[in-house]
Each structure stands twice: as C-alpha cells, then as structure tokens.
Amino acid sequence: MNEPTRFGTVTPEVVERLSAILGAGGVSVDGEKIAVYSRDEVAERFWDRPYRAEVLVFPESTRHVSEILRMANERRIPVTPRGAGTGLSGGAVPAFGGILVSFERMNRILELDTENLCMTVEPGVITAEITRAARKAGLLYAGDPCSGDASFIGGNVAENAGGNKVIKYGPTGSSVLALEVVLADGSVTWFGGKRRKDVTGYDFVHLMVGSEGTLGIITKIVLKLLPLPAFGVDLLIPFPTVEAAIRFVPRIALEGRVTPASIELVDHHSLSQAEKFLNTRLPFDQAAAHLIVQLEGNDREVVADETERVGKLALEKGALEVFVADNRSSRDKLWKARKSVAEAIMAYYQNYAKEDLVVPTDRVPDLLFAVDALCRKWRMEAANYGHVGDGNIHVNLLMADDRPHWHEDMEQARQELYETVRQLGGTLSGEHGIGLKRKAYLPQFLDAPQLELMRRVKLAFDPNGILNPGKLVFWDKKTGEAGA
Amino acid sequence: MNEPTRFGTVTPEVVERLSAILGAGGVSVDGEKIAVYSRDEVAERFWDRPYRAEVLVFPESTRHVSEILRMANERRIPVTPRGAGTGLSGGAVPAFGGILVSFERMNRILELDTENLCMTVEPGVITAEITRAARKAGLLYAGDPCSGDASFIGGNVAENAGGNKVIKYGPTGSSVLALEVVLADGSVTWFGGKRRKDVTGYDFVHLMVGSEGTLGIITKIVLKLLPLPAFGVDLLIPFPTVEAAIRFVPRIALEGRVTPASIELVDHHSLSQAEKFLNTRLPFDQAAAHLIVQLEGNDREVVADETERVGKLALEKGALEVFVADNRSSRDKLWKARKSVAEAIMAYYQNYAKEDLVVPTDRVPDLLFAVDALCRKWRMEAANYGHVGDGNIHVNLLMADDRPHWHEDMEQARQELYETVRQLGGTLSGEHGIGLKRKAYLPQFLDAPQLELMRRVKLAFDPNGILNPGKLVFWDKKTGEAGA
Numbered sequence: 001m002n003e004p005t006r007f008g009t010v011t012p013e014v015v016e017r018l019s020a021i022l023g024a025g026g027v028s029v030d031g032e033k034i035a036v037y038s039r040d041e042v043a044e045r046f047w048d049r050p051y052r053a054e055v056l057v058f059p060e061s062t063r064h065v066s067e068i069l070r071m072a073n074e075r076r077i078p079v080t081p082r083g084a085g086t087g088l089s090g091g092a093v094p095a096f097g098g099i100l101v102s103f104e105r106m107n108r109i110l111e112l113d114t115e116n117l118c119m120t121v122e123p124g125v126i127t128a129e130i131t132r133a134a135r136k137a138g139l140l141y142a143g144d145p146c147s148g149d150a151s152f153i154g155g156n157v158a159e160n161a162g163g164n165k166v167i168k169y170g171p172t173g174s175s176v177l178a179l180e181v182v183l184a185d186g187s188v189t190w191f192g193g194k195r196r197k198d199v200t201g202y203d204f205v206h207l208m209v210g211s212e213g214t215l216g217i218i219t220k221i222v223l224k225l226l227p228l229p230a231f232g233v234d235l236l237i238p239f240p241t242v243e244a245a246i247r248f249v250p251r252i253a254l255e256g257r258v259t260p261a262s263i264e265l266v267d268h269h270s271l272s273q274a275e276k277f278l279n280t281r282l283p284f285d286q287a288a289a290h291l292i293v294q295l296e297g298n299d300r301e302v303v304a305d306e307t308e309r310v311g312k313l314a315l316e317k318g319a320l321e322v323f324v325a326d327n328r329s330s331r332d333k334l335w336k337a338r339k340s341v342a343e344a345i346m347a348y349y350q351n352y353a354k355e356d357l358v359v360p361t362d363r364v365p366d367l368l369f370a371v372d373a374l375c376r377k378w379r380m381e382a383a384n385y386g387h388v389g390d391g392n393i394h395v396n397l398l399m400a401d402d403r404p405h406w407h408e409d410m411e412q413a414r415q416e417l418y419e420t421v422r423q424l425g426g427t428l429s430g431e432h433g434i435g436l437k438r439k440a441y442l443p444q445f446l447d448a449p450q451l452e453l454m455r456r457v458k459l460a461f462d463p464n465g466i467l468n469p470g471k472l473v474f475w476d477k478k479t480g481e482a483g484a
Numbered sequence: 485m486n487e488p489t490r491f492g493t494v495t496p497e498v499v500e501r502l503s504a505i506l507g508a509g510g511v512s513v514d515g516e517k518i519a520v521y522s523r524d525e526v527a528e529r530f531w532d533r534p535y536r537a538e539v540l541v542f543p544e545s546t547r548h549v550s551e552i553l554r555m556a557n558e559r560r561i562p563v564t565p566r567g568a569g570t571g572l573s574g575g576a577v578p579a580f581g582g583i584l585v586s587f588e589r590m591n592r593i594l595e596l597d598t599e600n601l602c603m604t605v606e607p608g609v610i611t612a613e614i615t616r617a618a619r620k621a622g623l624l625y626a627g628d629p630c631s632g633d634a635s636f637i638g639g640n641v642a643e644n645a646g647g648n649k650v651i652k653y654g655p656t657g658s659s660v661l662a663l664e665v666v667l668a669d670g671s672v673t674w675f676g677g678k679r680r681k682d683v684t685g686y687d688f689v690h691l692m693v694g695s696e697g698t699l700g701i702i703t704k705i706v707l708k709l710l711p712l713p714a715f716g717v718d719l720l721i722p723f724p725t726v727e728a729a730i731r732f733v734p735r736i737a738l739e740g741r742v743t744p745a746s747i748e749l750v751d752h753h754s755l756s757q758a759e760k761f762l763n764t765r766l767p768f769d770q771a772a773a774h775l776i777v778q779l780e781g782n783d784r785e786v787v788a789d790e791t792e793r794v795g796k797l798a799l800e801k802g803a804l805e806v807f808v809a810d811n812r813s814s815r816d817k818l819w820k821a822r823k824s825v826a827e828a829i830m831a832y833y834q835n836y837a838k839e840d841l842v843v844p845t846d847r848v849p850d851l852l853f854a855v856d857a858l859c860r861k862w863r864m865e866a867a868n869y870g871h872v873g874d875g876n877i878h879v880n881l882l883m884a885d886d887r888p889h890w891h892e893d894m895e896q897a898r899q900e901l902y903e904t905v906r907q908l909g910g911t912l913s914g915e916h917g918i919g920l921k922r923k924a925y926l927p928q929f930l931d932a933p934q935l936e937l938m939r940r941v942k943l944a945f946d947p948n949g950i951l952n953p954g955k956l957v958f959w960d961k962k963t964g965e966a967g968a
Binding site: 215 | 695
C-alpha cells in the first residue's frame with residue numbers, strides 16, 4: 001500500500017525542471033499569485049487552514065502536461081489541476097501543496113465539426129465561449145452552469161457540472177463524447193471518440209467525468225452539439241407557497257406533456273438577495289417562490305402552444321400569475337437574477353452552509369419541510385433555490401453574523417439535514433462536487449464496499465496518489481487525510 | 485499478480501452447496517440443458533471449441549446471487565451471468581466453465597414510479613415488457629434494441645445495448661439511473677439512485693454499464709422513463725444509391741432542423757434477405773437502399789409538418805419516393821422487416837462476418853466505399869444495414885457456402901476492414917459488445933495504457949478474476965487467454 005502523504009516537495013531543482021519544460025514565463029513561485037490561484041469560490045474561512053501550492057504552472061500543450069506529470073510522478077509531487085476557480089467545493093484547492101496547474105493558456109477551440117455535430121476544445125476555454133461558438137453555427141452546446149460566463153469547460157467536466165438544462169439534456173457528462181487524458185505517469189491517451197456510441201472497452205469517458213482530477217488530467221474534450229432550437233420562451237411563475245410551486249413541477253410533464261429545458265426554483269429569500277445584489281426588481285417579488293420554466297422548440301406555434309398550456313396549468317395549480325419573457329432583454333434579466341443568487345447570498349452572509357442536495361424529485365417537498373423545521377430548531381434562516389426539475393436544491397442555511405459558536409451549530413444542523421437527505425433517498429452533491437468541502441461526509445452516503453472500490457480505482461489510475469490528493473478518495477481509513 | 489486461469493472446479497460438494505442456497509430446483513447439472521444455456525446468438529462453429537459451464541443456477545433473489553458469489557469467490561470458481569442469450573458477441577458464453585447464472589427467475593418489475601418517472605426491475609425482465617408497462621402508464625422507456633422482444637434488460641445493461649432510438653435518447657446506459665450490484669466477494673451495494681444527477685463519488689453506474697459482467701453482477705436496475713410522445717410516424721425512403729441515402733442523413737438535422745427518434749439504413753441485399761425470411765414485400769424493394777426515419781412528438785400538426793419537411797428534403801436530395809407509415813399495422817410491418825435483417829442473414833448464410841462497426845457519422849460513406857472495394861478484392865458480398873443516424877453500421881461480409889478456406893480469407897478481409905475503421909476514427913463495436921468474439925481485436929483499437937487501466941480496474945473490482953473471465957480484459961499479455 002502506497003502512502004500518499006509521503007509526498008516529495010518542490011525543490012529549486014524541480015522549479016528549474018519545470019522552467020525547462022514550460023519556459024520561465026510558464027512557471028511562477030510568486031507567493032501572492034499562488035495564493036490567488038490556490039482558491040476557488042469557497043471562502044478560505046471555511047477551511048481549517050489556508051491551502052497553498054508550492055509552484056504554479058501554465059502549460060500550453062498536452063506535451064507540457066505530460067512532461068509535468070512524468071516528473072511529478074517520479075518525485076511523488078502532488079499535482080492539482082485548476083480551471084477558472086469558480087468551483088464551490090474546493091475541488092481545485094491544492095490540499096497537499098505541490099504543483100498547481102492552471103489551464104488558462106490551453107484555451108483554444110480546436111475544431112467545430114458541423115458534420116459530426118461536435119466541438120473539440122482545450123480545458124481552458126470558457127464555457128460561454130463554447131455556447132457562443134456553437135450558436136454561431138446554428139448549434140446548441142447543452143451545458144449551462146450558472147457560472148458559465150467565467151468557468152472553464154475543463155472544470156465543468158472534472159466536476160460534471162449541472163446547471164439549468166439538465167432535465168432536458170443531462171449534466172455536462174452527457175455532452176462529452178471523448179477526452180484526451182494525461183495519465184499519472186505522463187502517458188497520453190484518448191478515451192472515446194467522435195462516436196455517438198461505443199462499447200469497445202470500459203466506459204472510461206464517464207468515469208473521468210466528475211472524478212475531480214483524481215484519475216488523470218484532461219487536455220482535450222470533444223463535446224456533442226445539437227441543432228439549436230429556433231425559438232425559446234421563459235415563464236416566470238410566482239406561487240403563494242414554496243410547496244405549491246414544487247408540487248406543480250411534475251405536473252408540467254405528466255399533465256402538460258411538455259419537457260422544458262429548465263425548471264428552476266427561487267424562493268422569496270433567495271430572490272430578495274439577488275434583487276438587492278443586482279439593484280433590480282422582478283414582478284411579484286413578495287411571492288413565497290418563483291418558478292422559471294424554459295420552453296424551446298423549432299416551431300413558433302408549438303412553443304406558443306406549450307407556453308399557453310403550461311401557463312394555464314400553473315394558474316389551475318395555484319400560481320399567482322404567469323409572466324412570459326419572449327424577448328432577449330426580458331429573458332436575460334430573468335436569468336441574470338437566477339444566476340446571481342449564489343453570489344448574492346455569499347455577499348450578504350458570512351455564516352452560511354451552501355448545500356447542493358439532490359433527492360428524488362417527488363421528495364423535494366419533504367426536503368424543504370425538513371429545512372423549515374431545522375430553521376426553527378436552530379434559529380436560523382434558509383434560502384432555497386436551484387434545479388427543482390431534477391431534484392437538485394441549493395439549500396443555504398444562514399446564521400446571524402454575530403452568533404457565537406455558529407460554526408459548531410451549523411455543523412450540527414448540517415448533520416441533521418444530511419441524515420434527512422439520506423432517508424429521502426437523496427445524496428450529498430448533485431453538481432458542485434465533493435472536493436475538500438464534502439469529503440468528510442462521503443461515508444454517510446456511500447457504503448464501505450463502495451469507498452473501498454473508489455480507493456482501488458484511484459490506485460489503478462494513480463498508484464502514487466499524486467493527482468489532486470485529498471479529494472474524493474480515502475487512502476487510509478485510520479489516519480484520514482486533509483478534508484477527511 | 486493473481487492468475488485467473490488457476491480456477492477452482494465445480495465439485496459435487498460445490499453443487500451441494502449451491503443446492504443448499506437455491507433449493508434443488510434452482511441448480512442443474514444436466515449436460516443438454518447446460519449446452520443450451522452456454523450459447524448465445526453467435527453460432528458455435530465460430531468458436532475454437534464449444535464452451536460449457538459446469539453447473540447452471542437460477543437465483544430468485546439478490547441474496548441468492550450474493551451467496552453464490554461469496555462461495556465462488558472463496559473457491560475461485562468462474563461465474564458467468566446470462567440474460568436471454570440474444571447476445572451477438574459471446575458475452576454470456578462461459579469461457580472458463582464454472583457457474584452459469586441464468587436470470588430468468590429474477591424477472592419482476594418491482595416498481596413503476598410515475599412521480600419520479602422511473603421503473604425498478606430485476607435483470608431477467610424482457611425488454612419489451614418494460615416498454616409495454618411504461619406505455620400503459622403513458623411513459624416511454626427509450627431503450628429499443630432489435631432483439632427487445634426476447635432480450636433481458638440485464639443483458640441490455642451489461643452490453644450497453646443500442647438499438648433504434650440512440651440518436652434521440654442515447655444507448656441503454658443513458659436510461660440507467662441506478663444499479664444494485666453484487667460484488668465479486670458477495671457484498672451487495674447500490675450505485676446511483678432515483679436521482680437525475682449525482683456527483684457523490686465516481687460514476688460507477690456507467691462504469692458497470694457495458695462492462696459485460698466482468699466487474700459485478702447486476703441484480704436490480706432503476707430505469708429512467710420519459711413522457712410518451714403522443715404521435716409517431718415512420719418514413720420509408722428508397723434511394724437509388726447507398727451513398728445518396730447516407731448523404732441525406734445529416735441533412736435531416738442540419739437543413740430540416742428535425743431530430744428523429746430513429747434513422748435506420750437497410751441496403752438492398754439486407755432488405756432482400758428480410759423479405760425472403762418474412763415472406764413479405766416492401767415498396768421499391770429494388771432500390772439500392774432504404775432509410776427508415778421515425779418522427780415523434782406531442783403535437784399532431786408538428787409531426788405532420790416535420791414529416792412533410794423531411795419528405796420534401798429527401799426528394800430534393802434524390803430519394804425515389806417517400807412512403808409514410810402512420811398507422812400501427814404499416815409501422816409494425818416496416819419495423820418487423822428492419823428488425824429481422826440480422827436473423828435473416830444468419831438463416832441464409834453460413835460463412836459470414838457480422839460486424840458492429842461505428843465511425844464518425846460523416847465517415848459512413850467512406851466506410852461503405854471501403855466495404856465495396858473489399859468485396860471486389862475478396863470476391864464476396866456484403867449486406868449493410870443499421871443505425872446510420874449514429875454511425876453504427878452492421879456490415880455483414882458474406883462468402884459462398886462452398887468456398888474453401890473461407891475462414892482464413894474472412895479473417896484477412898476483416899483485418900483490412902478493421903484497419904480502415906481505425907483510420908476513419910471508428911471503433912470495433914457500437915452496441916453488440918466485445919465478449920469472446922472481438923476480444924482479440926481490442927489491442928488494435930485501444931492503446932497499451934488503456935488496456936492496462938482496464939486490467940487494473942478489473943482487478944480493483946474482482947481481485948480473483950472470477951467474474952465472466954475471458955471477456956474484455958487481458959490478464960496477461962504474454963500468455964493471453966480464451967478468445968484472446
């Protein structure tokens with residue numbers, strides 16, 4: 001059994017080697033810069049200590065990454081890949097120091113293949129650029145994380161980012177056809193291809209997706225594209241209670257016979273934060289909850305028809321009103337509000353637990369009842385929003401800024417919440433990832449055989465444990481590790 | 485390093501233990517029965533020798549499977565799981581004898597959950613029963629392999645069966661939300677859940693899908709369901725050349741802005757075999773190729789509109805005619821012909837190579853040109869059909885029954901074909917699996933690091949190598965194994 005905590009350190013000679021591989025401009029040991037790059041969107045105050053890489057590198061090619069890994073593997077130096085730092089779980093935080101690999105210079109769209117409906121990109125391309133490039137060609141890239149204007153596609157793949165269109169198109173992984181991967185020892189391989197189906201060997205494409213950089217480092221991604229729907233409409237539907245909003249959600253498919261691209265929930269508390277943050281107002285903003293339902297299609301009349309059907313059904317099921325946004329500016333305003341909720345809450349609250357729970361869709365009401373009860377018990381507030389169409393709710397537990405022992409209280413409240421989620425058939429994270437933040441809770445959701453399989457699969461891919469150590473996998477149940 | 489070829493044998497005491505677990509009625513050592521169950525749809529004349537299990541068992545519960553595996557693992561006895569035997573790659577053929585596990589008694593639909601749009605089934609349920617049960621509830625199970633009237637869902641999952649609706653809904657794996665799995669040591673775990681997204685740990689659900697029973701034995705499956713489209717139409721479109729038919733395929737999405745549920749190709753030779761086999765006739769059966777395009781939707785007018793758009797476009801692009809089947813009996817007749825092609829060819833030819841190639845969709849014409857050239861060079865015929873919409877073509881190379889050395893000739897022709905496929909960015913199998921039949925060819929399509937990763941992952945899940953040994957994984961590159 002290897003012991004991944006006996007890592008090699010980044011000596012001056014290692015920095016020299018890295019400079020020889022990357023050129024002097026591709027390597028940084030500047031403490032301030034390293035500090036900036038060693039973070040993601042999880043505030044440092046939530047960690048037990050600041051985590052810092054020892055050296056920061058900026059590869060420009062697969063060959064660079066390969067040479068970095070070959071050297072790191074020989075010397076047992078940890079390597080943490082990093083996208084744009086928009087992560088919400090500390091997945092790109094270098095838990096054991098070592099080499100931090102920024103992909104900002106591997107940011108090219110390599111090919112837009114309109115015949116095979118796919119795009120080949122480097123991991124440092126910003127998600128929204130992919131969406132735009134596809135749209136220009138009349139095509140849709142279906143990934144749509146809220147952080148898409150800033151996030152890198154490599155991070156989206158590594159965390160299997162979800163976002164706003166999962167109910168119709170699946171998470172990021174559903175759009176991944178192939179990956180070029182540098183393995184721990186520096187060897188380079190391709191999983192998958194420009195192929196819509198493939199049973200030639202184990203499905204390592206989807207094993208890599210969501211593996212948080214612990215199994216290999218992704219250097220190229222082939223993304224599936226779809227014909228761009230010609231028409232789209234967003235419905236903003238306020239409800240008098242959160243429960244009424246949630247109970248309406250399954251009716252859209254079951255009674256309305258419509259599969260929207262998005263069904264998003266924003267409760268009153270979440271909406272207020274977003275309005276304050278953006279200095280804007282949305283209609284009926286005193287309502288307990290709003291749903292945003294996005295419909296799309298190629299036929300204007302069908303979309304209009306579905307809009308009417310969903311709107312009518314909503315009013316039957318207790319909606320206060322139905323607002324239809326069918327032009328660019330009103331649609332953008334709506335989504336800007338929805339997408340800013342996370343940032344707004346973090347701006348106005350210090351003491352929060354930002355959760356990424358997922359339960360079977362019909363248990364969402366039970367989950368939110370339980371959150372209500374928790375709030376009363378622990379004298380705290382909650383802001384709930386997220387992808388209600390797929391059962392993925394971002395529950396935010398909020399405690400007063402001046403509350404003593406808030407951290408201990410929050411931890412206990414969180415434990416009770418997790419126990420409820422488990423009982424509801426739910427799990428720890430739907431799209432934000434485990435990272436450093438949630439690793440300690442994994443054993444509440446995955447049984448011992450499964451944790452052991454994860455450990456063995458990690459060993460199969462990365463015998464020396466150099467790839468993003470401290471994430472996802474427990475090397476040694478007795479000693480534990482950072483984040484465990 | 486374990487040596488999986490040093491397997492334990494099925495002694496009378498093992499049979500006794502199995503009878504104690506399953507009851508006497510759950511165990512068979514009847515040689516004739518074992519011979520029948522030790523086959524799939526690959527004719528035995530294609531194997532180097534007949535493969536036979538030593539004992540056949542019929543578990544009725546997860547507990548049964550768990551106890552069988554615990555015992556087998558202790559004694560290093562091979563265990564091969566088996567569905568309905570409709571496989572086309574020898575995936576369920578017991579290459580090393582041992583215990584053959586038939587799932588015909590684990591054939592219950594355990595739950596149809598109309599709120600969460602999913603169904604929980606045992607592996608021995610016939611695929612078509614799932615489709616019917618879903619349809620009764622107004623829901624769609626999107627898996628649609630041609631063998632669906634006979635195949636078991638467990639086999640569909642183990643091989644990641646494709647079928648006729650992959651372009652719209654993906655292969656079987658896209659419908660799998662969760663799996664109950666018995667691991668090699670008999671422990672029982674669940675991968676996934678009734679959740680539309682989940683990043684809590686590695687994606688072992690999709691690692692299991694298509695792993696051909698080599699990593700664990702599936703005992704329950706949670707399948708995703710969708711709202712059933714209210715209207716469907718099939719277009720039968722004859723073309724004067726295969727090339728014209730294929731070149732039309734991408735125009736459907738790109739110019740027609742339509743995403744059909746199916747785009748199937750049947751060439752003249754394939755259609756003739758099916759007509760003879762079914763004693764039926766389809767219109768324009770002298771045409772070089774037919775496409776079957778299935779359209780579906782919830783709005784009768786939209787479907788009618790799309791039908792017209794696709795039909796008109798087809799005629800512009802050289803179709804000889806467009807036949808619209810919009811009632812049950814004409815649609816059934818069409819699909820019966822399509823689904824019988826494989827069986828028909830096997831009925832009329834002895835010396836065939838039945839391939840399951842997949843290439844990037846825009847390379848399908850190149851693939852078929854290469855097949856033409858091969859036919860001329862090797863003096864043979866070809867029948868080509870399949871899922872042209874996703875680049876998965878069942879190329880059938882056919883040699884005269886009385887040809888001497890046909891096997892050697894075929895092998896060489898096949899090698900040349902595979903080399904072409906590789907150069908086109910294609911691969912060995914899109915949906916039939918590797919099994920015993922294609923294992924020897926894996927190294928032409930997967931590089932050494934990948935084969936080594938497969939070996940290590942296999943070891944991680946199954947340290948003693950008892951699970952369907954001889955399939956997918958090379959234990960020892962030097963000695964090779966059965967099928968290798």
